Amino acid sequence: MTTAVREAPHHNTLTCYTNYGCRLPECVKRLRAYYQNREAALKAGQWHPFVDADPVREHLHMLAEHNITPYRAAAMAGIGARSLHPLFQPRTGRRRAVRHTMRVEIAEKILAVTPDTAAPGRVDSTGTARRIRALVADGWPMRHLSHHMGFGSTYVHQIVQRADKGHLVLARTAGIVAEQYDRLKDEKPSDHGVGRRLINLASNHGATRRWPPTSYWASRMDDIDDPHFEPMYGLTRREIIAHDAGELMRTGGLDRASAAARLGVSKAYIDHAFRDHPQYAVAVAA
Template sequence: MSRRSGEPPHHRNLTCYVNYGCRLPECADRYREWNRNRATAKRAGQWQPHVDAEPVRHHLRKLEEHGISIRQAATLAGVGARSLHPLFTRPIRHTVRPEIAAAVLAIDPEQATPTRIDATGTARRIEALVADGWPMANLADHLGVYRSYVHALIRRHEDGQKILASTAAKVAAGYDHLAGKRPAKHGIKQRQIKQARNLAASRRWAPTSYWATRMDVIDDPDFEPLYGVTRREIIAQDAAWVMRTTGLDRHATAQRLGVDKSYLDHAFRDHPQYAVEVAA
């Protein structure tokens, strides 16, 4: 193997002696001790040389495609992350200890992939805390996630994306700790509290008091919270569905819903996004 130029990155293992020609006394002693141990192991028939690192590197890349970082892979394999990082950082390591290779290659990406679940309950918990007056920026520390990720979790729910079950568990634990508590008593300024509540009100996010009696459905994506929705809007929604699916006119639809036609007309006028017209 040709010698590399420049200073060795460190003096903790044989790399500096073998690859960089380092001859510091402690590094030379380390190399001689390694040779003695190798000779002893060979005589005892216990010597196992390093193996090609490329299959390990390829498997780690495959694991990353499944959402498993190098650090997570090291944990699953029961080895230190420092033993895997040199496979990707310069100077690239081309061999690896056989026991490390075997442990990494034994990781099944399908079974080791972090569990992902529906984000509905996580988003609702965050929204409820915001409705209580907790700014998203201040929720991060309580929920155990990065600040930018708090809002991202809501976006992921809106986009129909799933999230890690471990993240959902963190948010649920933080929610249980904060639900019903007053943000002002935890150092949140009134201006921030008002801004958070205004944001929640503009998006009709239900507060923790709403969910207190509905915790059995907070994670249910099929349950539609009607917090902040007036009876008139509910009638408009129901009428729109009835008219589209049955072809009934407004008068017949109003009768089916148990309201006067004038009430239905007002409901559609107040909520034109639901207004439906059908042929007489």
């Protein structure tokens, strides 16, 4: 089986060679010149592998206007999304200094991502499913969402079901869902002819499954597409403590007393939390 190579969106930087397999003579010459200049600068102690981050930040804002989140842009560029976090202030939590420079190779990879290059193929369905679930939690029945999104009557339900199994969705589908999410999140289902009974059924369906509504994601849109982000919505404080303690013990090798001290609770509280939520308990020394 062969894998198609996408056409480079431009031939102005090294990414056409490194990311798209371009071997045009002028591009090969540009790459060789880059390494020659780099080698000479290294020897002279003048190599500066960082560039201004503002153009990248502006590029990411432009991509966001086309429903391409920083996480998705990073995935398309083949880099870790966390490398982009310092470019922005967090929407919630403690404020931090914003980075004004970044590594040249990361900047070039992000700048190579355009709305056109991001559209083809399939993408992770996490964000698509989360948007649908949030609208359902707001009272939108899935059949009505299918109608608004131009899908078959059962396709929205299939997207939600398949997301938990790691299925991908067409990038075009993800774009449609993101566009309709932005349109419907501030609308009332009742204003679109949805009856009260169906609204209650949809919202109850979401509540029983702890699906975060659109209000939860309003301050977390940078995370909605990130499959590694775990929404802690609809959980009691004790369950959250059980979850966090389990993670500390599993990944940090802490015992229960140390985990309790880290979380600012007593060891007895951890014991009770694990008793009530044994799925998070870790069998290590108490």
